[in-house]
Amino acid sequence: MDICRRNNVTVTGRADGPVLLLAHGFGCDQNMWRLIVPALAETYRVVLFDYVGSGQAESSAWDERRYNSLEGYATDVLDICEELDLRDVTFVGHSVSAMVGVLAAAKAPERFSRLVMVAPSPRYIDEDGYRGGFSSDDIDELLESLESNYLGWSAAMAPVIMGNEDRPELGQELTTSFCATDPDMARVFARTTFLSDSRADLKTVTVPTLVLECTQDVIAPREVGTYVRDAIPGSRLVTLEATGHCPQLSAPQATAAAIADFVGAA
Template sequence: MDIRRRNNVTVTGSADGPVLLLAHGFGCDQNMWRLVVPALAERYRVVLFDYVGSGLADPSAWHEPRYSSLDGYARDVLDILDDLDLRDVTFVGHSVSAMIGVIAAAQAPRRVSRLVMVAPSPRYIDDEGYRGGFSTEDIDELLESLESNYLGWSAAMAPVIMGNADRPELGQELTASFCATDPDMARVFARTTFLSDSRKDLTTVTVPTLVLECAQDVIAPREVGAYVHAAIPGSRLVTLAATGHCPQLSAPRATAEAITAFVGAA
């Protein structure tokens, strides 16, 4: 299979620069990175892609059993790394992709040498001694609403996820991204995302890691960022003066600067 076509792979930036692989989260695609790419492309080779089931990836490659676990999405990442023969890559993963990157790094340590986790969460559901931000009932209700009326759920939830009520165009963009995703594929990715528990995977991280959180984020509250930071020895925690779950759109300059400072120092 043509991996580049399957995952709509795009390569831009400095041909000889260090490689950044930017991975989008649930309901999104590579377009969500467009505001940070120009700044990063000045010094890095930037690789973007869409997971199968998202964006302009080839829908014929969708196979529900594969994409019912985070491992399936990590396989997309590993396929791209292998196809492009990329090594010493900084994996930049937004939201659920932060944990997908952890899985990929554990399986391909020669290819992934640094992790940038943007608004990560290893578990969205609260547990004893752990605050993920949602109760079991919250997630059950979220998934039931999504499965019964995906477009309505998208219109209601995207502005909440984005935050920044004073900038409604951001919520509108995320809504449009959600609505452009095939509902059946989105339901599988949603269940995979919101029911995942990847806390044990954090113990496998041995590469330099940046945990990048927002000051206010209803999807990944700051307690989660602190948990991830504490679970990964030697990781760096940076809190952006930003609101919402998508700082690459709401605070692109600060996001790009944090990534650049980390990669340059790692």
């Protein structure tokens, strides 16, 4: 199957500009980047895509065995890089995709020059000496609710994840995105996401890295941003004046500016 069709790849911006590869998180698709793309496209070649199982990607390419680990999603990223012959790539990963970017860069370091991690979390479950934001019971309950009634879970959780109660349209947009995802595929991606532990992989990062966090984020509390910054030597941590887990929607100008400043300075 053609990779660009499989992953619904979209390329915009300056054809001769530095490459930004934008990767969405769980329950989302490339549309989540739409508010920051116009500003970035003035300077960069912006590549967007949907993971198989999300958005407008080819659902016929879904394979539960492949996508029950983050390695499967990293393979999607590398397939796209190979298909488009992308090099000197700045990988911009939202949420769990930040860790997908870490895995992809470790497998094909010749293709990646920078990482931007937007609201990342290498592990969601608390452990002695580590705060991920959730207890094991929290995650078990979350996954049980998601698996028994995905649409109901989406309607209840998406506004909480988005935050910004004074802007309910943002929560509704995330709810719509979650509900548009095939429930069976979403269940696999959810388990892959919320049960992952990528902390050991952070030590493999050797490229300049920017960690973007929000002032309040129920999915990735600020202790996580500090942990990721400390685990990746030389990385930068920037706290956006934004709340919730999706600053590319809630604070697009600040998010785009932080990315552009980092790529220009790195």
